[in-house]
């Protein structure tokens with residue numbers, strides 16, 4: 626099993642966001658996270674990434690407990706796709722920075738070039754990120770999450786700023802990585818149709 630949740634519970638103070646959540650996501654599956662605003666999709670993605678601790682229960686990624694160095698290496702994460710880039714650095718240098726952390730030196734340039742090509746970033750790759758549009762920055766953030774051959778990809782509303790051709794590029798990039806297990810939070814019907822199953826989070830449980 627690629628992702629396993631057992632009695633996963635997260636509260637903020639005394640307010641439950643999700644409680645006793647059991648979930649198994651097999652390798653290569655795509656799970657859509659649905660639910661109204663505030664239902665906890667981003668919170669769950671952060672717990673899956675290991676950047677936010679559970680209140681109780683456990684989550685593992687490919688058998689490794691989330692938050693451990695081994696699990697972090699296996700996860701590609703894209704939260705708030707339009708934000709989180711270094712504004713003064715070019716799109717390409719933002720990608721290189723992460724590629725250097727996640728890949729052997731000889732793979733940095735080819736892997737960076739590959740994701741630039743896949744997400745259609747080429748024409749603005751050398752422009753500072755702060756001078757790129759929201760959709761352009763979202764492409765770079767998604768490309769960044771694909772670097773380093775993650776086993777699990779976590780995407781928070783990846784398509785909300787993307788035009789139609791770029792949405793097709795994103796799905797094509799995921800189709801080329803059929804081994805990749807994806808958890809995608811989205812409000813869009815098209816995204817739901819691209820996924821194998823849906824988990825709808827109720828508000829405040």
Ligand SMILES: Nc1ncnc2c1ncn2[C@@H]1O[C@H](COP(=O)(O)OP(=O)(O)OP(=O)(O)O)[C@@H](O)[C@H]1O
Pocket residue numbers: 637642660661662663664665666667668669
């Ligand atoms: N750090 C925090 N401290 C307290 N409450 C928080 C914190 N982060 C999130 N919450 C609360 O947790 C609930 C779930 O938020 P979350 O961002 O996970 O929802 P979401 O389903 O991703 O929403 P949206 O569809 O609007 O993106 C919300 O009520 C939010 O106010």
